[in-house]
Amino acid sequence: MGSLILSQLVFLPLAAALLTLVIPKERESWIRAVALLATGMVLVLATLLVFSYRPLLSGFQFEEKISWIPQVNVWYHLGVDGISLPLVFLTALISFVGVIASASIQDRLKEYFFLYLLLATGMMGTFLALDLFLFYIFWEIVLVPMYFLIGIWGGPRREYAAIKFFLYTLAGSVFMLLAIIACYFSSLPHTFSIPDLTQQGLRLSHNMQWAVFMGFFLAFAIKVPIFPFHTWLPDAHVEAPTPISVILAGVLLKMGGYGFFRISLPLMPGIATQFAIVFAVLGVINIIYGAMVALAQTDFKKLVAYSSVSHMGFVLLGLGAMNLPGFNGAALEMFNHGMITGGMFLLVGVLYDRTHTRNLADFGGLGAKIPVYSGLLIFFSMASLGLPALSGFVGEFLSLMGGFLSFPAITLVSVLGLVVGAAIFLLLIQKVLLGVFQTKWAHLRDINTRELLAIVPLMAMVLWVGLFPRTILFLQSTTLGNLLRHLGSMKGW
Amino acid sequence: MVTAILPELLLTAGAIVLLLLPFLRSARSLVPLSFALIAVAAAIPVGLLLRGHSLGGALFSGVFMFDKLTFFFQELILLSVGLVVMTVAGDARSGLRDRREFYCLLLLTTVGLLLMPGAQNLVLLYLALELVSVLSYLLSGFKKQDGLSVEAALKYLLFGLLSTGVLLYGISLIYGLAGTMDIRAIPVEALRQSPAVTLAALILLAVGFGFKLSLVPFHGWAPDLYEGAPAPVVSFISVAPKIATFAVLIRLFMVWLSPIADLWAILFSFLAVITMTVGNLAALPQTNLKRLLAYSSIAHAGTMLIGLAAGTAFGAGALAYYAVAYLLMNTGLFMAVTAMESAEGRSDLAVYSGLAQREPTMAALMAVCLLSLGGIPPLAGFFGKMWVFGAALKGNLAWLAVAGAVNSVIAAFYYLKVVKTLYLDPLPAGCKPIPCVESLCFGMSFCVVMLFVLGLWQGPLLEILRLVIPSQLPPGSVPW
Numbered sequence: 001m002g003s004l005i006l007s008q009l010v011f012l013p014l015a016a017a018l019l020t021l022v023i024p025k026e027r028e029s030w031i032r033a034v035a036l037l038a039t040g041m042v043l044v045l046a047t048l049l050v051f052s053y054r055p056l057l058s059g060f061q062f063e064e065k066i067s068w069i070p071q072v073n074v075w076y077h078l079g080v081d082g083i084s085l086p087l088v089f090l091t092a093l094i095s096f097v098g099v100i101a102s103a104s105i106q107d108r109l110k111e112y113f114f115l116y117l118l119l120a121t122g123m124m125g126t127f128l129a130l131d132l133f134l135f136y137i138f139w140e141i142v143l144v145p146m147y148f149l150i151g152i153w154g155g156p157r158r159e160y161a162a163i164k165f166f167l168y169t170l171a172g173s174v175f176m177l178l179a180i181i182a183c184y185f186s187s188l189p190h191t192f193s194i195p196d197l198t199q200q201g202l203r204l205s206h207n208m209q210w211a212v213f214m215g216f217f218l219a220f221a222i223k224v225p226i227f228p229f230h231t232w233l234p235d236a237h238v239e240a241p242t243p244i245s246v247i248l249a250g251v252l253l254k255m256g257g258y259g260f261f262r263i264s265l266p267l268m269p270g271i272a273t274q275f276a277i278v279f280a281v282l283g284v285i286n287i288i289y290g291a292m293v294a295l296a297q298t299d300f301k302k303l304v305a306y307s308s309v310s311h312m313g314f315v316l317l318g319l320g321a322m323n324l325p326g327f328n329g330a331a332l333e334m335f336n337h338g339m340i341t342g343g344m345f346l347l348v349g350v351l352y353d354r355t356h357t358r359n360l361a362d363f364g365g366l367g368a369k370i371p372v373y374s375g376l377l378i379f380f381s382m383a384s385l386g387l388p389a390l391s392g393f394v395g396e397f398l399s400l401m402g403g404f405l406s407f408p409a410i411t412l413v414s415v416l417g418l419v420v421g422a423a424i425f426l427l428l429i430q431k432v433l434l435g436v437f438q439t440k441w442a443h444l445r446d447i448n449t450r451e452l453l454a455i456v457p458l459m460a461m462v463l464w465v466g467l468f469p470r471t472i473l474f475l476q477s478t479t480l481g482n483l484l485r486h487l488g489s490m491k492g493w
Numbered sequence: 494m495v496t497a498i499l500p501e502l503l504l505t506a507g508a509i510v511l512l513l514l515p516f517l518r519s520a521r522s523l524v525p526l527s528f529a530l531i532a533v534a535a536a537i538p539v540g541l542l543l544r545g546h547s548l549g550g551a552l553f554s555g556v557f558m559f560d561k562l563t564f565f566f567q568e569l570i571l572l573s574v575g576l577v578v579m580t581v582a583g584d585a586r587s588g589l590r591d592r593r594e595f596y597c598l599l600l601l602t603t604v605g606l607l608l609m610p611g612a613q614n615l616v617l618l619y620l621a622l623e624l625v626s627v628l629s630y631l632l633s634g635f636k637k638q639d640g641l642s643v644e645a646a647l648k649y650l651l652f653g654l655l656s657t658g659v660l661l662y663g664i665s666l667i668y669g670l671a672g673t674m675d676i677r678a679i680p681v682e683a684l685r686q687s688p689a690v691t692l693a694a695l696i697l698l699a700v701g702f703g704f705k706l707s708l709v710p711f712h713g714w715a716p717d718l719y720e721g722a723p724a725p726v727v728s729f730i731s732v733a734p735k736i737a738t739f740a741v742l743i744r745l746f747m748v749w750l751s752p753i754a755d756l757w758a759i760l761f762s763f764l765a766v767i768t769m770t771v772g773n774l775a776a777l778p779q780t781n782l783k784r785l786l787a788y789s790s791i792a793h794a795g796t797m798l799i800g801l802a803a804g805t806a807f808g809a810g811a812l813a814y815y816a817v818a819y820l821l822m823n824t825g826l827f828m829a830v831t832a833m834e835s836a837e838g839r840s841d842l843a844v845y846s847g848l849a850q851r852e853p854t855m856a857a858l859m860a861v862c863l864l865s866l867g868g869i870p871p872l873a874g875f876f877g878k879m880w881v882f883g884a885a886l887k888g889n890l891a892w893l894a895v896a897g898a899v900n901s902v903i904a905a906f907y908y909l910k911v912v913k914t915l916y917l918d919p920l921p922a923g924c925k926p927i928p929c930v931e932s933l934c935f936g937m938s939f940c941v942v943m944l945f946v947l948g949l950w951q952g953p954l955l956e957i958l959r960l961v962i963p964s965q966l967p968p969g970s971v972p973w
Contacts, residue, residue, distance in 0.1 A: 071955040111849075137870040144869060147909070151917045159917055163909060170905050174898040181883045181894075211891075 006078040010125045017117035028109050035113045039096040046092035055475050058482045077131040082479030083261045084127045086335040094250040095120045098243040100454040115145035123251050132180045132192040154239040161239035168232040172222035179215030198266040213271040216264050223256030224312050227285045237305035242349025250342035254334045257315045269487045279320030280407045286313030287417035294424045300358040304344045311337045318399035326402020327480040333395030343380045343458040350451050365437030370446040374433050381425040383462050391465035497549035497559040500534035501604045508600035520591035524582040527596045535571040556614040563611035565961040566740035570606045573733040576824045580725040583933035585835040587723035602628040610740035615664045615674045626653050633722040645721030652714040660701025666694035681752040695757050705738040706794045708764050709771040719787035724834050728827030731790045736816050743809050748965050754804045761802040768795030769900040776907045781841045800881045803888035806966040810958045811884040815877030825940030826862040828933045836927040847920025856915045858937045865944050867908035868901045873947035
C-alpha cells in the first residue's frame with residue numbers, strides 16, 4: 001500500500017489544475033479530459049482507501065508527517081480516521097460527479113477547471129489535515145476558487161452571492177485563526193498538532209477556553225450553517241452553477257460539522273459537553289426553521305437550499321446528544337446529505353438547463369412527459385424526506401434516537417420538522433410532476449445519458465447506505481466511540 | 494569603519510555621477526546604471542559578511558549602529574528601491590524614465606533611508622528623516638505640468654513640515670529631560686520622574702513618525718499624493734520610508750525605551766486600532782485604484798503597529814515579517830498600476846474591468862498580490878497578519894488582535910472588489926492589449942513567486958528574523 005495515498009488525494013487535483021494552465025484555451029476537450037481523469041483517479045484512490053482502512057483500529061491511519069516550518073513547529077501532517085474517511089470518499093465522489101455535470105459550462109473553460117480542481121484540493125486537504133496550521137490554510141484555500149466559481153459562472157445575482165459567501169466565511173474564519181493561535185500558545189511545547197493538543201488538553205483558563213471555543217464555533221457555525229448565520233446559503237446555492245451548487249451542498253457544508261467533530265469536541269471536551277444543549281437547541285431551530293422556510297419557497301433551487309438548512313439541524317441534534325447513536329447519526333447524516341442534496345441540485349440543474357426557469361408555478365404535469373426524470377426526482381425526494389430503506393432515514397433516525405436519550409423534550413419538537421419535511425417534498429412532487437401539463441413544455445426532452453451518468457452513482461450510494469447503513473457506521477463507530485470516551489472522561493463517568 | 498557606510502558613499506557618488514557626467518547622453522543607460530548601483534550597494538555588506546568581516550557595531554562615537562537589525566532593514570530598503578527602479582523602467586507615460594535628476598533624487602533619498610535604521614543619535618535620526626522627507630516632496634511633485642501632482646506634492650510638503658516641527662519639539666523635550674541626544678544613554682529614571690512631560694514627548698514623537706507611516710489622524714496627505722503622483726513614485730513612497738520608519742521605531746521604542754513601554758504601548762495600540770479602522774472603512778467606497786491603495790497602505794501600517802505595541806521580540810519579528818510581505822505585495826501591485834497607467838493614462842477601477850480577458854497573466858499576478866494584501870493563505874500577507882495577531886495575543890492584547898481580525902474582514906471586501914473588477918466585470922469594447930515591458934513582467938513575477946515562497950517555505954526567513962531581532966528586547970517569547 002503506497003503510504004503517500006493521502007498526499008495523492010490532496011495534490012492530484014492541484015497537479016491537474018496546473019496542467020490545465022499549460023493547455024491551450026482552444027483545446028476544450030483536453031481540459032475536460034484532464035479534469036475528469038484527475039478526479040476519477042482521486043475517486044479510485046479514495047475507494048482504495050476505504051477498502052484498506054481498518055475500522056477496528058483506533059487512532060489515525062495512513063499518517064504522513066513531515067516537518068514543514070520547524071521554527072514554529074508546524075508539520076505537514078495528514079491522517080484519516082472514522083470521522084474523516086466517509087467525508088473523504090464523499091468529496092472524491094462529488095468532485096467526480098461535478099466534473100460530469102460541468103458539461104453545461106461552456107464559457108472560460110480553462111479558468112473554470114483550474115479553479116474547480118483547486119477547490120477539490122482545498123476540500124480534500126481540509127478533511128485530511130491534522131495540523132491546525134495546515135487545516136486553516138486548506139480551509140481558506142476553498143474560499144477563493146469558490147468565490148470565482150460563483151461570481152463568474154453563476155446566475156443573475158452572482159456577484160452579490162459570491163462576495164456574501166466569501167465575507168461570511170472569512171468573518172468566521174479570522175476568529176478561528178485567533179483561536180488557533182491561542183491554542184498554539186497554550187500548549188507546551190508550542191504545537192499546532194490536533195492529536196497532540198487533544199492529548200495534552202488546553203492549558204487555558206476557563207474563560208479563555210470559552211473564548212477559544214466560541215472562535216471555532218463561529219467559523220464552523222457559519223459553514224454548517226447554523227441559524228442565524230445561514231443567510232449566505234440560499235444566495236450562494238441559488239446563484240451558483242449546478243456543479244458548484246452540488247459541491248457547496250455536498251461538501252462545503254460538511255466542513256462545519258467536521259470541524260466540530262475534529263477540533264471543537266476533542267480539544268475542549270469540558271466546554272463542549274456544557275455546550276451540548278446549545279447544539280441541540282440550535283439543531284431544532286435549524287430543523288424547524290429550515291423546513292418552514294423551504295415550505296414557503298416558489299423557487300425550486302431555493303427550496304432545496306433551505307431544506308439543506310433543515311437537514312443540517314439533524315447533524316447538530318446528533319452532535320448535541322453526546323452519545324453513540326447521536327454521533328453516528330450526525331456523521332452519517334453529513335455523508336447522506338451530500339449524496340441526496342447533491343442529487344437534488346443535479347436534478348434542479350437538469351430541469352433549469354431545459355426550461356430556463358426554476359419557478360415552481362411554471363411547471364406541472366411533467367410526470368408523463370419526462371418519466372425517467374420524474375422517477376429520479378421522486379427517488380431523491382423520498383430520500384430527502386426520510387423514507388425508510390433510503391439513506392436519509394438512517395441518519396435522521398439515529399440522530400433523533402440519540403437526541404431522545406439526552407434531551408427528550410427538544411427531540412420531540414424536532415420530530416415536527418420531519419412532518420414539515422415530508423410536506424415540502426410531497427408538495428414539490430405535486431407541483432412539478434402532477435397537475436395540469438403546460439403546453440409550453442411540449443418539446444421538453446427527458447434526462448440524457450450524460451446527466452444520468454452523474455446522478456446514478458449518487459443514487460446507488462443512497463440506496464446502498466439505506467439498505468446497508470452498517471457499511472458506513474462500521475467505518476466510523478470506533479473513532480466516534482473513542483471520541484465519546486474522551487469526552488466522557490472529562491465528565492467524570 | 495568606512496566599510497560600514499560604503500553603500501551610502503557609493504550611492505551618493507553614483508547620484509552625483511548620474512547628474513553631472515556629460516558622457517551619459519543616452520537616457521537608456523540611466524535605468525541599468527541606477528539598478529547596478531543599488532545592486533552593488535546591497536551586495537557590499539553581504540559580501541563583507543560572507544568574507545568573515547563582522548558588522549561594525551556602534552560607529553562614529555556611537556552615532557550610527559551597524560548591527561544585524563540595521564543590515565536587515567538596509568537590505569530590505571535596497572530591495573524596495575531596486576524594484577522601484579524596475580517599475581520606472583516600465584513607465585512609458587509620465588516621463589520619469591528619461592530624467593536623470595529623478596534617479597539622482599531617488600538614490601539620495603535611498604541614502605537617507607539607509608541611515609535611518611542605524612541612527613542611534615536623535616540628531617542623525619532627524620537629519621536622515623529630513624533628507625528623506627525633503628527629497629520625497631520633490632519626487633512627488635516631479636510632474637510639474639500636472640496640476641494634481643503639484644497639488645499633492647504641496648499638501649505633502651505642508652503636512653510634512655508641520656510634522657517635522659512636531660517631531661523636533663518632541664526630540665527637544667527628550668533632550669531636556671535626558672540631557673543627551675544619544676538614545677542609548679537616555680536615563681529611563683529621569684523620564685520616569687516626570688511622566689507628564691515624557692508622555693507629551695512620546696506623543697509628539699508618535700505624531701512625527703505617524704506622519705511618515707501615514708497613521709490616522711496624520712494620514713491626510715496620503716490619498717491625494719497617491720492619486721496625483723506618478724505610480725512609480727507612489728510605489729516608492731508607500732513602501733521604503735515606511736519600512737525605514739518601522740526600523741527606527743523598533744530601535745528607539747522597543748530597544749531603548751522598553752523600560753517605559755507601559756507609557757507608549759497603549760498609545761500605539763490606540764493609534765493602531767484607529768488607523769486600521771479608518772483606513773479600511775475609507776477604502777471601501779473608493780473608485781480609483783491608487784486612492785484605494787492609499788487607504789489600504791494606511792490600514793496596513795496600522796496592522797504592523799500592533800507588532801510594535803506588543804513590545805516583545807515576537808512583536809518585532811512579526812512586524813519585520815509583515816514588512817517583507819508588504820514590500821512584495823504592494824510593489825508588485827504598483828507595477829501593474831504603472832503598466833496600466835502607461836497604457837491608458839488613468840487608474841480608476843473602470844479601466845481594469847475585464848482585465849482577465851485582456852491580459853490573463855497580468856490579471857492573475859495582480860489577483861495574487863491583492864489576495865495577499867487581503868490576507869488569504871498561503872500567501873505571505875496572510876502570515877504577516879497571523880504573526881502580528883499572535884504577538885498581540887501573546888502580549889495579552891487580545892482586544893487588539895480581535896480588532897485586527899475584524900479589520901481584515903473589512904479589508905478583504907475592497908480587495909475583492911478589485912479582483913471582481915478584474916475577473917467578473919465585462920471587458921469594454923475596443924481595448925487594445927497592454928504592451929508587455931520585460932522589467933515589469935519580471936518584477937511582478939518575482940514579487941508573486943516570493944509571496945508564495947515566503948508563505949510556503951518561511952523557515953529561512955523566520956531563522957533570519959530570529960538572528961536579526963536585537964537581544965535587548967523582552968525575551969522568551971519568540972515562537973521561532
